[in-house]
Amino acid sequence: MHLKFDPAYPAEVAQADDDILLEQVQHASFAYFWHGAHPKSGLARDRSGRTADPANDLVAIGGSGFAFMAILVAVERDWISHRQARERVNIMLSALEHTQRYRGVFPHFINGNDGSTVPFSRLDDGSDLVETSFLIQGLVCVRQYFNSASAEDLAIRERINRIWRDVQWNSHVKPGRNVLYWHHSPKYRFARNVPIQGWNEALVTYVLAACSEEYGIQSDTYHDGFARNGVFLNGRDYYGVKLPLGADYGGPLFFAHYSFCGLDPRGLSDQYADYWEQNQNHSRINYLHSVHNPHDYKGYGANCWGLTSSHGPKGYLASSPASDFGVIAPTAALSSMPYTPRESMQALRHFLSLPKGKMTGRFGFVDAFSPATEWYARTYLAIDQGPIIAMIENHRSGLLWKLFMSAPEIKHALLKLGFQSPHMENPGNQITAEPLRQFI
Template identity: 50%
Template sequence: MIPDAGLDDAALLEAVQRAHFSYFWDHAHPVSHLARDRSTRDVVTIGGTGMGLMCHIIAAERGWLPRAAVVDRLSRMLAFLEQAERRNGHWGHFHDGATGRIVPFSARDDGADLVETAFLAAGLLCLRQYFNAPGDAALRDAADRLWRGIRWDAHLQPGDPALYWHWSPRHGFAMRHRVTGWNECLITYVLAVASPSHPVPENCYHQGWTDSPVFRNGAVHHGYDLPLGPPMGGPLFFSHYSFLGLDPRGLADRYADYWRQNLHHTLINRAHCIANPQGHAGYGPDCWGLTASDTPGGYTAHSPLNDLGVITPTAALSAMPYVPDLSLRALRHLLTNHPQVWGEWGFRDAFCPGTGWVAEATLAIDQGPIVIMIENHRTGLIWSLLMSAPEIGDALARLGFAPPPPVLTA
């Protein structure tokens, strides 16, 4: 049932979180209980499952389900992940939810996916930190065992400090996809340095991650300076995926103040939709948000430089910690003016306000951030869990992160 847009803020956010969590509980794969990639296909997604782990924590904390039921479900998920096909401890992008076999993403992408594994690992660490009761020992141990089994250093090549995204037993590193920034992959480098069992050296971050023509920005867009990233900031998932667990409040290094980076990226994205240089019908102060999602012609990464007239609800809603008033206005606008976008598990993936097109599917990697980032706005729960992991604090210190200037608000 679609929430009443007239609810007070707390009740409305609770209703929206619970609806989107239902994707990970009610629509989970019936054998593995991992997150289906999208509502219209059966394959499970490793990155989306990592987000799903965080959502299960929120469900337990808020009492949406009995804690014992959540622990039982998570135990089954981790048991499946432990027996699933892996390469050097890494999972693939997609897996068969019944057998655990890797499902090729493309012809040569049929093995380990470093970044999807990182999103899962962040969820595993949050789970380990949260379930700390004596009776949770088996669940904690399984999460820690999976985390320690990831060989981050296996995704390095001689003479190159950058991590490589894909490795295949048939094709090796033939895809040649170096993980360099600025994008959604900051968490990958933090976790790779943080690993207690198979770490990479700190210079991978300073010489590999930063080795990109679109790492530094420094320009002013719509009146907001942007330290990092491509012109106009790129799709908004850059400010969401790594920061589901990494707390941007107080996170800064020699390259950026990450609260400022994410706040300004969000405001630039919204300002573009208000300016609306291409004249897309329906855009405005309360109808904004360009990020990766479905379109009438397929999946693409929407941004100010790739604006196809498609609004993706997760973009504005997952920006809740950065611009809570603006995100709440966008949420109420969607519920009031575009109720057709609400589906069985919360908002569908995307819509064109000017044409009436609405995506058929919902996607795990878009549903999850809505639940998590609203919770981080409300309580900071997932931020506090990942940042409490001693490996993360140690890695950030060794990488040179220090407190930034005072937090900005919109």
């Protein structure tokens, strides 16, 4: 199957089949990671242009985790063959094996040519635990997908296990503080000083950190650190919808996407929340904010919504109902497809009706736009393109949720941290609280 992203005119869009449109949008976003990948490493460029590649070698580690997931979707959708997928995955793994790491933890950005660290900022010139966790999330899915007894698949699994096993998650615990820290610098150590706590995009970081026997964390680091023993609880109503966790109005929508490209929120719960309810309500609040439109922004409404981090007219920004700059990011509504399918499809159809030469390009929808000022980004971001593919696929088939949650280490970690999930209830695969050395 070879689909070309070619948005129809509004009258035709109104008659198009939902599944065809979803396929087109996924396929167009996949092209970012396939045709738009870094030419040597095969990893994901941090950003790219609507009509041309950037003149640099900047690769995003978290975005590359989403690239691995996108490749699996492409195989299942017959856009590429298993052989093509294996070839690209092996190129990407070779690049990762030669990437500069810090106690096994990857930096935020690397140079795609040689794997050297590209500092994110002056104090952030070393390891980034959250970006590393998004990478490992994708690698876990790849390992579970290539599960045959062939020598090729066995080699892929072994390479992934070595990369995963070498991550020293506990090296990001500052002495005397029972919480994971986002950044560590070989020169400035913890000077960046950002604890990974409160409700945000990093739940999967704690789950993966609990997997490792040698370099892992104990359950109290999750409860004391991330959950802060319940301090991240919310429980208030916004636009008539109760929000279990997090900041007022829920924060940017990527909180409901990044960790949940792999973690299946359906039936996932612990002592703090039901995570399906959390993400569904967060998405609905974000949608209702545009419907109510308290700032009276032109163009907002039931078919034009979605606030998250994205490019903006004056640079990168983090949008949410509590911090609304009038900039809509298509990834916000599209990646919420599992949570708000009707509202997300309304937005998709509306985005397709906007000016082709501005709203779309070689990789589908541009990163963001402002209805009020008629500004359109000329760029794409890996961390926005990736969740579009992954979350729409989880809505359509549950593919990535099934793969990630099938890993024995993930089930063990969730049990260790006090979670419940239907994926942990398979009688044929009982999980105990004992270390699973054989899997790692």
